[in-house]
Amino acid sequence: MKLLMKLKKSIEEGSCNSALAAICAHSVSISIGICQGYSAILLPQLKESENYKDLTQDETSWIASLGTITNPIGSILSGLMAEYIGRKRAIQITALPLILGWMCFGLAQNVNWLYAGRLVTGIAAGMSPACYTYVGEISSSQNRGFMQTLGPICASLGILLTYTLGYLLHWATVAYISIGFAIFSTVVMQLVPESPSYLLKNDRQAEGFTNLLWFRGNNALAQQEIDRFYKNQKEANDRNMSLMEMYFGPQTVKPFLILVGLFALQEFSGIYTLLFYAVNFFEDSDLNFNEYIASIIVGAIRFSMSVVIAYLINIYGRKILCTASSIGMAVTMSAVAIYVKYYEIHSDQEKIFTSLPLIGIMLNVAFSMVGMLPIPWVMVGEMFPLKVRPIMSGVVVSIAQLLIFICVKIYNDMNNVLNFSGTLFVFVVSSVLSAVYCMTILTETKNKTLEEIEAHFRGSIRISDKTAELHVVKIDNKSLENKGLDNVAFNHSSEDIKNVKDRTDTVSVKVAT
Numbered sequence: 001m002k003l004l005m006k007l008k009k010s011i012e013e014g015s016c017n018s019a020l021a022a023i024c025a026h027s028v029s030i031s032i033g034i035c036q037g038y039s040a041i042l043l044p045q046l047k048e049s050e051n052y053k054d055l056t057q058d059e060t061s062w063i064a065s066l067g068t069i070t071n072p073i074g075s076i077l078s079g080l081m082a083e084y085i086g087r088k089r090a091i092q093i094t095a096l097p098l099i100l101g102w103m104c105f106g107l108a109q110n111v112n113w114l115y116a117g118r119l120v121t122g123i124a125a126g127m128s129p130a131c132y133t134y135v136g137e138i139s140s141s142q143n144r145g146f147m148q149t150l151g152p153i154c155a156s157l158g159i160l161l162t163y164t165l166g167y168l169l170h171w172a173t174v175a176y177i178s179i180g181f182a183i184f185s186t187v188v189m190q191l192v193p194e195s196p197s198y199l200l201k202n203d204r205q206a207e208g209f210t211n212l213l214w215f216r217g218n219n220a221l222a223q224q225e226i227d228r229f230y231k232n233q234k235e236a237n238d239r240n241m242s243l244m245e246m247y248f249g250p251q252t253v254k255p256f257l258i259l260v261g262l263f264a265l266q267e268f269s270g271i272y273t274l275l276f277y278a279v280n281f282f283e284d285s286d287l288n289f290n291e292y293i294a295s296i297i298v299g300a301i302r303f304s305m306s307v308v309i310a311y312l313i314n315i316y317g318r319k320i321l322c323t324a325s326s327i328g329m330a331v332t333m334s335a336v337a338i339y340v341k342y343y344e345i346h347s348d349q350e351k352i353f354t355s356l357p358l359i360g361i362m363l364n365v366a367f368s369m370v371g372m373l374p375i376p377w378v379m380v381g382e383m384f385p386l387k388v389r390p391i392m393s394g395v396v397v398s399i400a401q402l403l404i405f406i407c408v409k410i411y412n413d414m415n416n417v418l419n420f421s422g423t424l425f426v427f428v429v430s431s432v433l434s435a436v437y438c439m440t441i442l443t444e445t446k447n448k449t450l451e452e453i454e455a456h457f458r459g460s461i462r463i464s465d466k467t468a469e470l471h472v473v474k475i476d477n478k479s480l481e482n483k484g485l486d487n488v489a490f491n492h493s494s495e496d497i498k499n500v501k502d503r504t505d506t507v508s509v510k511v512a513t
Helices: 002-012 015-026 028-048 057-069 071-084 087-093 095-106 111-125 129-138 144-168 171-189 196-201 205-216 219-239 243-248 250-268 271-276 278-284 291-312 318-345 356-370 374-380 386-409 411-440 450-458 494-499
Strands: 468-472 488-490 505-511
Touching: 015 028, 015 129, 015 144, 015 171, 015 205, 028 057, 028 095, 028 111, 028 144, 028 171, 028 271, 028 291, 057 071, 057 111, 057 386, 057 411, 071 087, 071 111, 071 129, 071 386, 087 095, 087 129, 087 171, 095 111, 095 171, 129 144, 129 196, 129 374, 129 386, 144 171, 144 291, 144 374, 196 205, 196 219, 196 386, 205 219, 219 450, 243 250, 243 386, 250 271, 250 374, 250 386, 250 411, 250 450, 271 356, 271 386, 291 356, 291 374, 318 356, 318 374, 318 411, 374 386, 386 411
Parallel strands: none
Antiparallel strands: 468 505, 488 505
């Protein structure tokens, strides 16, 4: 009965439509996941190929890292296109570099074709800001976290598909199959409306209201959001902020610095290094286990945990999940690093507990998916003010992907200089620093509207880690269920309360702390 009630409520509030649109938008992340995982199946197959068996270590590192060096180009392009031609069209255009890049792989005759394929698909892999901006704007504050985690879920699915197909098929065949996913995303995005925020920002009020009504399924909710949008716009106009103040004011600079710091710790904790070198990583670990099967298992764990985080993110805050994730990553990678270091020193001894590195890496991947891998991407779409959101999201993502390129490119060099165990200890230190950073600096955005987040960074209000909802069964002057909260400030006027009298409704409240 409760499940049916929740389903009915979701349909009435348009949550089903929003979820459908979010799935369509984030379906492009399947292709992005394929791009990210492709080098992990490509490099081992090239070693066994007659035409490419003489590739040097430097050439293989370039093949892996070139898939990230052009990511910033895609991020900036995606941000600009989302700003000037719309979020929906920016997502659809991602298919063009994907198709061109996969064709380069399928038709490859020498290593230069492989370089070209990695560079072009790298542009597409960087075009995620439009997806996160779109989903952030069509979601309500209550379900935005869940909607945004659909991106990491789809990316994890793409990675798992890549590892599995790479075990079964030739890398060129995998490239041709990947074209189908790019086309699929373009087609399904045609079925959903443009972001209402984009339309309202461009003075297309009628169309914006129609689209918002489709997403919310309720005239009152849609009108309430329209009114809040214009109230926020009026306040911004009253402040008469110049373009310089908008981009360099605290409402933009603070989230920019927080996100860049978070992404830097994410990259140097080894999350993406393991992703791009999965099969080689297990070879370096000297496992008595098929490296391809090990990578598929890790891909399956990553996908499973990405589904778990979609559930957890609406229960726990971003700070709690990222902190717990970082601590778990530090502990699990420490176990692997100590094990590897011991046998580097005592190389003459026969190894025991040979499965420990595999178990440690699997747990490390699981903990990374609890927070530190997906949540920075989730927060990109919700931290910036509307006027700068697409472009600043593109800037932050481009910096994050530049850091990924650096980490992937220097992986082999780090192993040569520090030994494999030394590289693992770098990941451990980064994870420890990440835990401290998330506890002390990261801002909580759970259940906050985009307007509240902007006001917080601007210094207009202080948002706390505590939020609540007031569930009103029958609203009158005497009957209100408070759920034991003190010092409650209603977000609704007495007129709003009067309008929902004698019907079940949910009124959001803010808890002063």
